[in-house]
Amino acid sequence: MTDYNADLALFVDGSWRIGEGRDAHAVVNPATGGTIAELPLASPADLDEALAAAERGFAVWRATDVETRGGILRKAASLMRERADTIAQTMTLEQGKPLAEARGEVLSSAAMFDWYAEEAKRNYGRVLVRPAGQRSIVVKQPVGPVAAFSPWNFPVYLMAKKLAPALAAGCSVICKPPEETPGCTTAVMHCLADAGLPAGVAQLVFGVPDTVSRHLIGSRTIRKISFTGSVPVGRHLMHLAADGIKRMTMELGGHAPVLVFDDCDLEKTLDMVVPQKFRNAGQVCVSPTRFYVQSGIYDAFLDGFAKRTANVKIGNGLDAATKMGPLANVRRPSAIGALVDDARSKGARILAGGERGDGGFFFQPTLLADVPDSADIMSNEPFGPVAVTARFDIFDEAIEKANRLPYGLAAFAFTENGRRANLLGDAIESGMVGINTFAISGHDAPFGGVKDSGFGSEGGPEGLDSYMVVKAIHQA
Structure with missing residues (x-):
């Protein structure tokens, strides 16, 4: 033009x-x-x-x-x-x-x-x-x-x-x-x-x-x-x-859960989830957001996620070095900041980010740990660059957490156990489920949700x- x-x-x-x-x-x-x-x-x-x-x-x-x-x-x-x-x-x-x-x-x-x-x-x-x-x-x-x-x-x-x-x-x-x-x-x-x-x-x-x-x-x-x-x-x-x-x-809307089991390939999983979380500054209807991680690898997952998040370069999208641009409008940084502040007030830990960026409508790539279900961000889709994490111990607990909300657009899981993968596909209430992948939107595949x-x-x-x-x- x-x-x-x-x-x-x-x-x-x-x-x-x-x-x-x-x-x-x-x-x-x-x-x-x-x-x-x-x-x-x-x-x-x-x-x-x-x-x-x-x-x-x-x-x-x-x-x-x-x-x-x-x-x-x-x-x-x-x-x-x-x-x-x-x-x-x-x-x-x-x-x-x-x-x-x-x-x-x-x-x-x-x-x-x-x-x-x-x-x-x-x-x-x-x-x-x-x-x-x-x-x-x-x-x-x-x-x-x-x-x-x-x-x-x-x-x-x-x-x-x-x-x-x-x-x-x-x-x-x-x-x-x-x-x-x-x-x-x-x-x-x-x-x-x-x-x-x-x-x-x-x-x-x-x-x-x-x-x-x-x-x-x-x-x-x-x-x-x-x-x-x-x-x-x-x-x-x-x-x-x-x-x-x-x-x-x-x-x-959605509020996509991500179930990370302790038998996953942890480094490969982290290399996938961090770029996906901050793609389009998290303004994606199927963005992975609620990360439920099995207790055996929870601390290692948080450590790897935080280190990778710190390396996400934010800036003007026209700059070739930029990996994450601004939010799309003036309302979004304040709305996301309010969700982060609420989570922190209810016991969540901020391991990366948590603040507005400089100029424009920027918000730092953010990782929250130990986020309780009572935090607003666990029920309200942030639609921004915030990942929230909590631990789980057993399969049924993970499914309960994934299906807790009235939304069911997309969900993801990471495991190397084939039988568990089959059970996950059956048990998760979502229009689309990605297991060991985020590639759930194809021209030849239906894209849509269930419930709200x-x-x-x-x-x-x-x-x-x-x-x-x-x-x-x-x-x-």
Whole structure:
């Protein structure tokens, strides 16, 4: 992007819309705290036009053959790869994550478009057994126009996880990305437009979140809502959707437990868990957070974790030496500081970090030991660079601790015992479980939670199915 401000716009019915008297939102660089742009916000008229365009776009797109739809998705993916460096720099400027992480996110998003371009060809129905001369078939058809709400922590990837399967299924989409990171998400929409996506098939709007969600969800045009975000906001959107009986996919918060058994490969485990904990400054819905460590290796685990944490270099994500950038907005350092202070007041020990960083929205990589269940941070997801630890003795105790909360998005465990690994996979209440790995998000695998962490899946064939309705056709 040559002119950051000039590139911030709404995209409605195939045209870009800039300020033109619209209200604006200040976009802030979290590494400095300074304003870098003014983002135009959608008016009620813009939202009405987006809805009308999505309705027209759906009629066109659902009738477009799957090869043509797939070709446009693949072209968009190719353009994302060509523009990856520029999109990544914009993301780092807006969101703060290290440049290498941002670039990896863009490339993974492009691969998501490629995967669904092919998966759409495997959207099979079935033929039922009937007497001679009769036919009964089951087909899948696109659900209709979709309202997609995505957050700021992975602004490109989480928008792509909604856009790619929805477009592959034949739906039109109105995307409402976060106002904190508009430039990188706008760049993705440019890729789709430049790839030849017909007008009206995808729109991009920004605005006051509650105002936009009420307007879109309240419209009869929208037939499906996809949301990634917090549990309270998810509940609110579910209430809004209830009157229209609209289908929903909810990927809500988590508080991922990590069970570390004394037979694990300790050094290898530590080498994995520390970078994962502080990836994206801990602002990851599946970030490993509650570390329950078996007593036999508890002290050694803490020692190794603390030493590695002290070596995590924090700074501006545009600096190649940076391993952890700032938090994404001005609210987060204070919120995390309050959780750390509460834990300390209830007996937790701070073995690393525990303080705000210098300038911008930084918070030091932090390790807390001996954290009691009564500490707020053991029940409330910090969504930041804080690891909390406690010990356990036996398997059943570990499972009880892991399943203690009403959340169930992701969970992890480390053990070299194969039978124990099987039991862990069965006993942990979570939509995703990683055993000796953090690689739980793949294009071909469902991603979603249970309990208060939501319902429905993104990724895999399940992600495509969530944008389809099933129809049975009987012929005598």
